[in-house]
Amino acid sequence: MSIDSLISRAMRGFREELRLYVVAVTSLAVAFLCLGAALLALQNLGAVAERWGKSGHITVYLRDGLEPAEITRLAAVLEGLREVDHVRVVSSEEARAEFLARTELGEEVAELGAEVFPASIEVGIVSGVTVEAIEKLAARIGALEGVSDVESYRGWFEQLASLLSAGKVGATVIAVLVGFCVFAVVGNTVRLSIARRRREIEVMKLCGATHGFVRGPFIVEGIVQGLLASALAVAALAAAFFALRAELNSAFSIFVGTEAVFLGPGLLALLVFSGAFIGATSSTLSLRRYLEI
C-alpha cells in the first residue's frame, strides 16, 4: 500500500475525530506523567539506596576536657583503621558555631559557652563496608580512651532502608497500574474511533481492501497518539522537575545525601517509544475483532 495514501487517510481520521484525540492524548499524557514520576522516584530512591549502601559514617563524641594533642592522636588512630576513609575533627567551638548557625535564636543561646558542645570526630567509612561491620567498628571505637559516645546511625539507617524499599515497591506498583491504564485508555480510544468508523471499515473490506490496508491508518493514529502523549508527559515532567529541583534538593539532600537526578536519556527514549509501542499494539489488538466483518 502506498505510504501517501496511508498518511492521507490517517490525517483524515485525525481531522474527523480531533476532539476525541485531544481528550485521549491528554488523558494518556497524564497516565504517562504518572509513569514517568514513578520512574523518577524509583531512580532517585535507587541512587539514594546505593549511596547509603556505600558511604557509612560515624560520629565519635569526645570526652570533655581532652587536650588538642590527645584529639589529634585519636584522629590519627581512627584514620589508621582499615575501614576508615577520612576523619574530620569538630571542636567544641566549631560545634557551637554550627549549632548557632542552625538556630535562628539570638541572645539566650548565644550566651552558651563552647563547653556545652562536646567536641567530636566525624569518621567517613570507605565504601563497600556492611552495616554490621560499621556497627562492630563503632563498638571498638567506643572502647577507646577519650571517647564519650559513638553514633553509628544504625537505627536510622535501618528505618530509612525499609522506608526506601517500601517506596520502591509502591513506585513499582504505580508503574504497573499506570501501564495498565495507558493500555486501557489507548484501547478504548481506538475502539471508540473504530466504533464511529465502523461503516468505513466495512465498506473498505467489502470493496476488497486487505486487512493491512484497513489497519494501516489506525495503527499510525495509535502510534502518533502514544508518541504525542508520552512526549508531552516527558516535557511536563522535565518542566516540573527542573522548576522544583532547587526545592527538592534542599528538602532531600541533607537527609538522603544525594542530589535529585532526572531520568537518563535512555530511560526517556524508552518512555517515549513505549508510548508509540503501546499505541500500536493496542490499536492492533482493538482492531482485531472489527476486521472480521
Next chain:
Amino acid sequence: MSIDSLISRAMRGFREELRLYVVAVTSLAVAFLCLGAALLALQNLGAVAERWGKSGHITVYLRDGLEPAEITRLAAVLEGLREVDHVRVVSSEEARAEFLARTELGEEVAELGAEVFPASIEVGIVSGVTVEAIEKLAARIGALEGVSDVESYRGWFEQLASLLSAGKVGATVIAVLVGFCVFAVVGNTVRLSIARRRREIEVMKLCGATHGFVRGPFIVEGIVQGLLASALAVAALAAAFFALRAELNSAFSIFVGTEAVFLGPGLLALLVFSGAFIGATSSTLSLRRYLEI
C-alpha cells in the same frame, strides 16, 4: 418515565456492551485505587505530622561518673520544668542492654562494658511546644551541671518535616491527576457506548422521546460503573492495607512514631459516592452534544 423501563433499558445496555464495561470498570477501579492510595498516604502523613508537631522529645546525655543521687536530682530538676511532660532515666546498663538488643552481634560487642554507654535522661515535652522553644530548652538543659550533651533532634525534625510536606504535595498532585483520569475514562467509555448506540438515540429522539428519557439509562450506567469501580478499588485497597499492615507498621512505626491507619468510614463513603457522582456527571456531559440530533 417509569423506573421499570429505565432499569430494563439500562440492563439492555450493560448486556450489549458487557466487554466494554468490564474494561471500563477495571481501568476506573485502577484509577480509583491510585486515588485511594494517595488519600491513604496523605492521611497517614497528616497523622504523622500532627503527632510530630505535638510531641517533642529531647535526649539528655549525662557526664560519666555521675552518682545515682545526682542523676535523680537532675531528673527531678528537669521534671520540674514547665515544658516537660515526663522524664525517664536510662542508665549506662540499660543503654548497653538496649544497644545489645538492637544489634545481632555477639561476643565482641557483648564484651563492652557499661561504661562505654553514657547514661541519659529521656525528656518528653508537653504537646504544643514549638520547635524553637524546644531548642531553647535544650540549650538551657545543656548548661546544667552533669549534662554532657543534649540531642533535640531539630535537624532531623526539620528534614522530615520538609519530606512530609513534599509527600503531601506529591500525593495531592496524584489525587488531582487521578481525578482527571477518572473523568476522562468515564467520559470516553460513555462516549464509546453512545457512539455505538447513536442510531438508537437518534431513533428515540425522532420518535418523540424527551432528553430525560434518552439520558436516563446512560446516567444509570455511568453511576453503576462509577460505583462498581470505586467499591472495587476500596475493597482492593483495604485488602492490600490489612494484608501489609504489620509490614508497614514495622517499617514506619519506629521512624514516624505512629501506626498506619486506614481511611475512615466518612472518607470511604466519600470515595465510593464520588465514583457514582463522577460517573453520572461524566455521562451527562458526554451525552450533551449527542442529544442535539
Next chain:
Amino acid sequence: MVSNRESRGGRPFAFFRAGARVGAEGAERPILAFEDVYKFFGKDQPALRGLNLTIERGEFVFLTGPSGAGKSTLLKLVYRELTVDSGRILFCGRDIARLTDRSIPFLRRNLGIVFQDFKVVPHWTVFENVAIALEILELPARLVRSRVGEALERVGLSGRGDERVGTLSGGEQQRVAVARAIVSEPALLLADEPTGNLDPTLAVDVLTLFEEIHQTGTTVLFATHDHGLIERRDHRILSLEQGRVYDVRRGLASWSSSGVHAVREARRAAG
C-alpha cells in the same frame, strides 16, 4: 388498538406538552400549512424555494418528484429535524419553527414517520424496534405488547418479533419501520419512500394499510417514486421539482389496468 382508542376517547392529542389538548381553533385549521417556505443548504442551492402548501385534516396526499427534488427535506422540516430558513410551517395552526427544544418531543409524538433510510436499530429485536414508539409514551407493558403484536401482523411480520432487525431482509426492515410509524396511531403519518424495498404486492399492501389508517382519521403524507402506486388511487398528488410545487393533480387519471397490479386490484375488490 381499538380498545386503546376507546379508553382514550377519540384521537389522542398531546401537543407541545403532554396532556394538553388542541382547542377548537386548532381543530378548524388545516393540519399542515407551508407558507412561502425556503430551505437553503449552502448559499446557492436552495432545496425548497417558496413552497406554499396546505394539507387538510384527514387528507391523503402523495408527494412525488425526481431524486433531489426536496421531498425528504420537506418532511424533515415537519418533524423539525431541519428548520426553515424563511417562511412558516404551521402544524394545527402553530408555527413549528417557534417550538422550544423541550417541546419538540411533544410535536413528534403526534407524528408517525417512516424514514427513507428506515432508521431501525439493527441490534434490537423487531419487537423492541416497534415498541419503542409506545414506551416513549409510557404506555403500560401489557398494552405495548398487544399493540405491537397487532402492528406487526398488519405489515406481515407476525411471529417474527424476536428476530434481530439487523438480520432481516431489506423489505422486512422497511416493514418494521412502517409498523413503528403506525403503532402509536399518530395524527399525521409521514412516509418517505416506504415501499422502495418492497415487491409490488407488498407495496400495494402497505399502501392499503395506510389507507385503512387514513380511514380512521389519520392524515397521511406519502412520498414515493412509484408511479404504479400513486396513479391508481384517487388521492391528491403533489409533484415537487427543484424545490417548488410543479404539479398538483389527482390520481386514477392515467391508470392503466395492466400487469400484476390489476390482478391484485381485482382480488382486493373481490375480497
Next chain:
Amino acid sequence: MVSNRESRGGRPFAFFRAGARVGAEGAERPILAFEDVYKFFGKDQPALRGLNLTIERGEFVFLTGPSGAGKSTLLKLVYRELTVDSGRILFCGRDIARLTDRSIPFLRRNLGIVFQDFKVVPHWTVFENVAIALEILELPARLVRSRVGEALERVGLSGRGDERVGTLSGGEQQRVAVARAIVSEPALLLADEPTGNLDPTLAVDVLTLFEEIHQTGTTVLFATHDHGLIERRDHRILSLEQGRVYDVRRGLASWSSSGVHAVREARRAAG
C-alpha cells in the same frame, strides 16, 4: 477508463492473488455457478434451499422475487459476506467457500457491488466514497481522479464530488453507491435493488448504464422488485421464492407500452 483498459490489456483479472491471471480453463467456465446451495439462518428457516444456477460470462441476469425470498442472501454468498451451509458456489470454476481469509479481498476486487442499504460513508465526500474502490487497488492518484470523475458523470452527479454523502438525498446516495460499484470496471457486477430510491427516469438511466457496462463484457446480476424495469428488457429473469428458483423467463414478454416508461423509451430510441 479507456486509457486504463488499454494499459492493462483487456479485462483485468487479479484473482485470489493480486497479479495472478485466470487461465484458459477459467475463461471457458461459467463465471458463476451455484450447485445445490443451501443457506440456513437458524434450524428451521433456510433462506436458500437447493439452489442450482449458472450464469455465463457476459450475461445480464435479473433477479426478482418477493421480500425475504433470498435475493440478498444469494448475492452475499457470492461476495463471501456469508458462506454456504451446503453445496458449492463456483466463481470462474473456483469454489468460493474454500477461499482463505487472505484471499477474500482478491475475490472482491473482481466484483462491483451495489448494496441494498447503499453502505456509503456519510462523513466522506462523494469523491472519497467512489475513490476508495480504486485506492484499494493502489491506482495512482491522477488516474483515480479522472476515473471517479467519469463515473460520477455517468450517474448524474458530476460537479458534486465535494459534498458530504450524508447530506445527499436518498436517490443521490444510491447513485454514489452505483458509481462506486462501476468505477473499478469489475468482471462481475452485483446490484441489489439499485433503483429502489430512484424516480422512474433515473431508474431507467441506471439500468441503461448497467447495460452499457455489460456491453464492454461485464457480467451483471441485477436484483430488483421493479417489474416496470425488468419486463421491458430482453434479459434472463430469475424469480426466487422462499429460497428456490421459482421461475426463469426472458423479459419483454409482458411489457405494455403505457405510461411514462413508454415516453422515455421512445425518447431513448430516437436519441
